[in-house]
Amino acid sequence: MTLIPTLTESVSRARTDLRMGLPVVIDGWLVAAAETVSQDRLSQMQALGPALVVLTRWRAETLKAMVYDGDLARIVVPPEADRAWLRAMADPVGDLMTPLKGPFRLARGGDTLPHRAAIALAKSAELLPAVLMVSLDQPSPALTQLPAEALMTQLATEAQLAPVAAARLPLLAAENSRLHIFRPDDGAAEHYAVEIGTPARDKPVLARLHSACFTGDVLGSLKCDCGPQLHAALNAMGSAGEGVLLYLNQEGRGIGLANKMRAYALQGQGFDTVEANHRLGFEDDERDFRIGAGILREMGFHAVRLMTNNPKKVAMLESQGLTVAKRVPLITPRNRHNTGYLDVKAAKSGHLL
Numbered sequence: 069m070t071l072i073p074t075l076t077e078s079v080s081r082a083r084t085d086l087r088m089g090l091p092v093v094i095d096g097w098l099v100a101a102a103e104t105v106s107q108d109r110l111s112q113m114q115a116l117g118p119a120l121v122v123l124t125r126w127r128a129e130t131l132k133a134m135v136y137d138g139d140l141a142r143i144v145v146p147p148e149a150d151r152a153w154l155r156a157m158a159d160p161v162g163d164l165m166t167p168l169k170g171p172f173r174l175a176r177g178g179d180t181l182p183h184r185a186a187i188a189l190a191k192s193a194e195l196l197p198a199v200l201m202v203s204l205d206q207p208s209p210a211l212t213q214l215p216a217e218a219l220m221t222q223l224a225t226e227a228q229l230a231p232v233a234a235a236r237l238p239l240l241a242a243e244n245s246r247l248h249i250f251r252p253d254d255g256a257a258e259h260y261a262v263e264i265g266t267p268a269r270d271k272p273v274l275a276r277l278h279s280a281c282f283t284g285d286v287l288g289s290l291k292c293d294c295g296p297q298l299h300a301a302l303n304a305m306g307s308a309g310e311g312v313l314l315y316l317n318q319e320g321r322g323i324g325l326a327n328k329m330r331a332y333a334l335q336g337q338g339f340d341t342v343e344a345n346h347r348l349g350f351e352d353d354e355r356d357f358r359i360g361a362g363i364l365r366e367m368g369f370h371a372v373r374l375m376t377n378n379p380k381k382v383a384m385l386e387s388q389g390l391t392v393a394k395r396v397p398l399i400t401p402r403n404r405h406n407t408g409y410l411d412v413k414a415a416k417s418g419h420l421l
């Protein structure tokens with residue numbers, strides 16, 4: 069019997085490969101993440117043929133590279149380019165010191181699906197959306213193989229979440245609480261639900277979909293409103309005697325903690341939260357809100373009174389078939405470190421603050 073990984077298994081493995089600096093193969097293209105590839109692997113890949121660095125439109129615009137491929141750009145890697153060059157293409161941290169990296173030669177025409185799929189895979193591995201690609205003329209069976217079209221479909225498919233464990237967990241805000249752990253079937257991060265009391269399943273439950281913020285939730289960072297929002301939501305549910313708080317591991321609006329810290333470094337250079345995401349090559353919000361809807365459904369809830377200031381969360385839950393009977397604002401105190409951030413969320417992201 070030969071055990072062959074399924075597509076889902078291969079995609080999960082490919083995320084780890086990219087994080088380790090190991091290339092994967094997408095439709096005959098060798099693909100490595102620009103931020104993790106070593107000098108040795110880069111040289112090996114360059115020896116196989118002309119290399120491209122693929123960036124998103126956002127990153128290419130900052131680098132003043134022409135964008136011929138809609139949402140991405142394919143830049144020819146100069147033969148003398150080394151790992152430092154590649155890093156600087158991917159990571160904007162040094163842009164202000166060395167703003168001009170061009171002139172660039174761009175690839176045009178041909179099929180860009182493998183390039184698009186490679187960028188999507190890098191994002192799903194919480195790496196910078198910048199990849200090194202070389203066309204292979206010989207198979208490389210030792211590496212993880214992925215067909216581009218199926219990879220794109222897989223990455224866009226809603227993960228199914230299964231409950232794996234639950235236990236009573238008395239909290240300061242609510243003694244009668246349980247913590248439930250949900251595991252997605254795509255090998256990505258687990259998510260949590262705090263169930264306070266025993267809310268009726270046939271009535272709109274007081275609910276919060278909270279995205280992880282290590283800096284705010286755990287360290288008490290003053291740069292954002294996450295920590296106070298988390299505690300205000302738990303306290304409101306504790307006072308009401310019931311509610312459900314989903315703690316979704318979508319750190320940094322889905323870009324991961326390392327990239328969020330890169331975004332903070334850019335904010336220290338004067339860019340706002342949205343501009344910083346764009347300079348890194350990301351959209352301003354990379355979260356998949358279907359995850360929260362899936363957990364609520366799995367727990368038997370169909371309608372919520374949603375604690376949020378973000379109208380997109382309301383719209384997303386409704387598009388997933390959940391009823392948002394009411395939006396409950398969750399306004400927390402401002403301080404001199406977060407007031408600019410909150411103004412930008414209101415002005416650019418539509419938050420009702």
Ligand SMILES: Nc1nc2c(ncn2[C@@H]2O[C@H](COP(=O)(O)OP(=O)(O)OP(=O)(O)O)[C@@H](O)[C@H]2O)c(=O)[nH]1
Nearest residue numbers: 278279280281292318319320321331341376377378
């Ligand atoms: N990329 C990025 N993420 C940030 C920044 N500041 C906070 N975050 C993340 O933003 C997310 C905020 O999550 P939520 O509070 O659930 O969502 P929200 O969209 O602000 O909506 P609310 O329900 O009104 O709070 C968390 O994942 C934080 O880690 C930042 O400057 N850049």
Ligand SMILES: [Zn+2]
Nearest residue numbers: 281284292294
């Ligand atoms: Zn935060």
